[in-house]
Amino acid sequence: MKLRSLYNSWSRNERLIFWGALMVFIITLVIRTSFYIQDNMTLAPKRGGEFREGIVGQPIFINPAVPGSEADRDLSRLVFSSVTDVAESIKLAKEDKLIYSVRIKENIRWQDGERLTSDDIIFTIQTIQDPGARSPLLASFQGVMAERVSELEVKFILQSPYAFFEEDHLKNLLIIPKHIFADTPVENLKFSVYGLKPVGSGPYKVASYKSDEKGVINIMNLEENSGYFGDKPYIPKLTFKFYRNTSELLNAYNSGQIDGFGLSTAESLVEVGLRHNVYYLPSSRYYAVFINQSAGNEKLKDLKVRKAMDSAVDRTKLANDIFQSHATILYGPTVFTEESNSTIDTSLLNGLELNLTVPEEPFLIKTANSIKSSWESYGARVSIRTLPLKSIQEDILRNTDYELLLFGNIVKEGQDLFAFWHSSRRFYPDQNLALYQNKDVDSELETYRKTFDEQERMNKLEKISNMIASDAPAVFLYSPDYLYIATPNLGGIDKTKVINTASDRFADITKWYVKTKRAFK
Numbered sequence: 086m087k088l089r090s091l092y093n094s095w096s097r098n099e100r101l102i103f104w105g106a107l108m109v110f111i112i113t114l115v116i117r118t119s120f121y122i123q124d125n126m127t128l129a130p131k132r133g134g135e136f137r138e139g140i141v142g143q144p145i146f147i148n149p150a151v152p153g154s155e156a157d158r159d160l161s162r163l164v165f166s167s168v169t170d171v172a173e174s175i176k177l178a179k180e181d182k183l184i185y186s187v188r189i190k191e192n193i194r195w196q197d198g199e200r201l202t203s204d205d206i207i208f209t210i211q212t213i214q215d216p217g218a219r220s221p222l223l224a225s226f227q228g229v230m231a232e233r234v235s236e237l238e239v240k241f242i243l244q245s246p247y248a249f250f251e252e253d254h255l256k257n258l259l260i261i262p263k264h265i266f267a268d269t270p271v272e273n274l275k276f277s278v279y280g281l282k283p284v285g286s287g288p289y290k291v292a293s294y295k296s297d298e299k300g301v302i303n304i305m306n307l308e309e310n311s312g313y314f315g316d317k318p319y320i321p322k323l324t325f326k327f328y329r330n331t332s333e334l335l336n337a338y339n340s341g342q343i344d345g346f347g348l349s350t351a352e353s354l355v356e357v358g359l360r361h362n363v364y365y366l367p368s369s370r371y372y373a374v375f376i377n378q379s380a381g382n383e384k385l386k387d388l389k390v391r392k393a394m395d396s397a398v399d400r401t402k403l404a405n406d407i408f409q410s411h412a413t414i415l416y417g418p419t420v421f422t423e424e425s426n427s428t429i430d431t432s433l434l435n436g437l438e439l440n441l442t443v444p445e446e447p448f449l450i451k452t453a454n455s456i457k458s459s460w461e462s463y464g465a466r467v468s469i470r471t472l473p474l475k476s477i478q479e480d481i482l483r484n485t486d487y488e489l490l491l492f493g494n495i496v497k498e499g500q501d502l503f504a505f506w507h508s509s510r511r512f513y514p515d516q517n518l519a520l521y522q523n524k525d526v527d528s529e530l531e532t533y534r535k536t537f538d539e540q541e542r543m544n545k546l547e548k549i550s551n552m553i554a555s556d557a558p559a560v561f562l563y564s565p566d567y568l569y570i571a572t573p574n575l576g577g578i579d580k581t582k583v584i585n586t587a588s589d590r591f592a593d594i595t596k597w598y599v600k601t602k603r604a605f606k
Contacts, residue, residue: 122603130577130598135322139334139343143327144302146280147291149259150212151220153275155587156327162588163307163323164285165259166193168206170315171286175251182246182537185255189237193314195262196290203239207231208263218271224504224515225254246535248542249499256498260286288313288595289323303327319577319598338570344599345571347587350448351409357570364569365411368584369500371418372449372493374441374456374560375518380488382439389433391557396429397459404563407451412565417554418494418502421547422561435464442487444474452562453491483513490518497585500546503530506553519558526552574599 095103145153149161169175171189178184193201210231213220230242243250265284269277281302283291287310294305307323326343328334335357337343348354354363376394378386385391395416404412416422439460443453450471457467472481481487494505494516504510507530510517529549536542554561567584577596584590 127604128601129604130319130596131600131602132317132319132321132598134320134599135324136320136345136575136597136599137324137326137343139326139328139337139346141328141331141334144281144294144305144325146275146277147283148261148274148277148280150209150222150261151218151271151274156325158586158588159591160291160305160307160325161259161283161285162287162591163289163594164283164287164291165261166201166286166315168255168258168260169251171201171260172255175255177251182535183243185241185243185250186234187239187241187255189239190314191237193286194312195264195284195286196310196312197262197284198312199262199264201260201262201286202236203233204236205260205263206239206258207233208267209258209261212261212266212271212274215271218274222258226258246537248534248537249497249501253497253499253501262286286310286314288315288318301327316595318595319600320594345569345575347590348568348570349587350407350565351411351568354409354568354570360573361570362573362575364571364578364580365566366569366580366582366584366590367413368564368567369497370493370495370585371415371564372452372491372562373415373418374562375487375490375492376557376559377485377487377490377520378558379485379520382488384437385488387433388557389430390437391560392425392429393431393433393463394439394460395557395560396425397431397434397463398456398560398562399459400562403452403455406455407448408563408565411568412563414563415561417550417561418496418506419500419546419550420564421550422554431463434460437465439465439467440470440488441467441491442470442472442477442481442489443491444477445471446474448565449491456491456560482518485513485520492518494518495585498583501534502546502549502553503534506530506549506558521553521556521558523552523556526556576601 140156140159142154142156144156144160147157147160147164149165152158152161168187171193173188173190176186178186189201189203195201210226210229212218213222213226228244232240232242234240241250262284265279266274266277281291281294289307290310292306292308294302296302303326305325307325309318309321326337328337334346338346338357376385376391400414404410404414413420416424441453441457443449453469457469460467496502504516506517506521506526508517508522508527511520511522526549529545529552533542533545533549536545567587567590569578569590575597577593577598579593582589582592
């Protein structure tokens with residue numbers, strides 16, 4: 086009452102001053118509060134929502150030991166856990182560096198409630214090593230023994246020291262359940278009902294899927310694994326939609342049917358119309374024209390000719406025209422090799438007849454045509470043969486039926502070049518596509534694998550890379566970024582991670598989010 090009486094006693098001007106001062110106070114308070122919130126609070130991930138991923142291809146058998154497709158590898162990465170994921174500790178025997186002792190975390194469960202033990206890890210290794218399984222991981226674990234120590238302990242025994250066993254192999258060894266597959270012959274694994282209803286131990290599990298009247302799966306729903314031992318994902322539900330080709334995939338994104346997808350190159354980006362963010366993720370795959378000096382073209386045995394072929398290619402133009410500069414230019418098998426400053430006699434290309442085999446992949450065909458144009462500008466005549474990738478993998482490589490082959494290799498984190506450039510790897514199904522032989526390089530590659538000091542290893546890698554490049558067994562071209570396209574509400578993607586295979590985009594899936602909340606810094 087006293088305040089009201091006081092207010093009533095004021096003159097009109099006094100009341101206007103009061104209300105003006107009050108408004109200034111309120112506005113100032115709001116502004117200061119806004120600045121305080123802006124300075125002291127941030128948007129933080131919040132649990133909830135759904136994310137819809139688009140994939141070209143079909144799931145066939147979601148089993149990481151014997152995947153049937155790229156879609157299988159993607160889904161396996163979400164449903165299963167790796168040895169490094171489940172490990173409480175991994176210790177390397179210091180004496181001979183041949184034994185890795187792994188202790189598994191307590192109380193890790195499969196999605197059906199069974200306990201995950203060392204027996205599951207051993208069973209996974211045995212499955213991979215069985216020739217009947219035809220596992221793509223066989224080469225990585227050939228000669229490796231897995232020995233049970235206890236229910237939660239297992240030893241990996243190598244035939245010789247290998248510095249990258251943990252980071253390249255154990256990190257990517259996804260464990261399958263023994264109690265599910267022990268009684269199934271490896272030849273029949275791909276016919277198991279668990280192929281599309283996998284039992285894993287990863288952050289997600291398959292909830293359901295839908296297929297059309299022809300049995301083609303078009304949707305698969307994943308939900309979070311409530312019993313997952315690691316960090317719980319922010320996104321509780323993932324929906325995967327499958328398409329026949331990139332054109333269908335892009336149409337699905339532009340019409341709002343999916344929220345994200347990956348691309349191997351930037352050439353299709355112009356077709357993305359809906360609002361989006363593009364993540365350019367460094368990739369470990371590189372491409373080169375591999376030269377088969379045993380194919381009958383005697384001129385390819387001349388080092389000067391091979392160096393002329395290398396010098397004539399405009400890598401910067403390739404990177405700009407095909408990848409919009411989102412590719413690393415290469416002059417050797419690693420980034421350590423720089424462009425040669427020596428004078429190259431490109432006149433040696435005049436009259437040279439060359440036959441180039443290329444997979445039916447748009448960006449590789451564009452690359453081949455650009456290289457053809459470069460070589461022919463110096464007087465060479467180039468014939469291009471394009472074939473389906475499967476035909477190249479199963480027929481052309483098996484019979485080394487190529488003079489020049491435009492192809493790619495994936496070098497994992499350790500940058501171990503042994504599989505691609507050691508002379509013992511010249512024969513199918515190994516990956517020395519240039520059939521390269523150099524005893525000094527062989528020796529360096531063997532030593533590199535046994536070198537555990539990181540700085541010493543980097544020095545050796547640079548030396549090896551330059552040694553290989555100086556022999557010009559291939560025309561090294563580029564390493565394109567892997568592109569991930571998503572709606573602007575997706576967060577949590579690590580922009581610095583290196584992509585070895587497309588499924589690596591899900592390596593940090595538990596950190597992805599589509600919902601946010603305000604929180605103090």
